[in-house]
Amino acid sequence: MKVMKRIATLLLAAFLLAGVFAPVQTEAASLSVAGIKFYKWAGAGECFMVTKAQNIYEFQYQIFNNSGNLVKTAKSSNYITEDKYNTCWVEGLPKLSCAFVRVRARRYTGGWCAWSPKVLIVPMLGIAGKVNVVKAGDMKAKISWSPVTGAADYLVYMSTTGKSGWKKIATVKGNAKSRSVVVSSFDGKKLVKNQNYYYKVITRRKMAGQYYNSNGNTSSFYAGYFWLYTSTN
Secondary structure, three states: OHHHHHHHHHHHHHHHHHHHHHHHHHHHHHOOOOOOEEEEEEEOOEEEEEEOOOOOOEEEEEEEOOOOOEEEEEEEEEEEOOOOOEEEEEEOOOOOOOEEEEEEEEOOOOOOOOOOOOEEEOOOOOOOOOOEEEEOOOOOEEEEOOOOOOOOEEEEEEEOOOOOOOEEEEEEEOOOOOOEEEEOEEOOEEOOOOOEEEEEEEEEEEEOOEEEEOOOOOOOOEOOOEEEEOOOO
């Protein structure tokens, strides 16, 4: 009889514990940051990563070096961006080599969710600033820009809308004496009058034989949109 009572007590305790922990486990399981991505730089060696997952209390992140070794584990509070993204502030990134970051999160009452896939973070590169576009003859445009320390290449893109339809028109080596491109055609056709042409310059690094475009959004990824407008007048 005593054995039966003891079994009944253990079963009741197990049931109560399941009732306590089941909501927590369910809440953690329902949370996912698998789609977390680089958002923008917060400074040298620091960046923001964002996710569309909601109601996050805090993040935990891990930084791995280019060889895959874990170098740092830390926590970050959740910062809400203007466009309603939940944001993890990652600190301690290497400044001269690539790294991988993975993140997990939890809500105020839940446990940690599963780790996200590792996200490649390329060291911060400066903006290809002071991009100038001037006429260089009859229906030609000359694009030039200031140098960026650490850039292996500059990729020059062109569009007729400034929002889509970007096509790479030139690749200029980072150590080139002349950082400029003369354009006389776009998408297989000569430049025409009464047409806006937009240009952007992207910097990239070369590491271990591979090229990496510098992470960043439109405000820090490249210098911006630059256009040449030719008139019939």
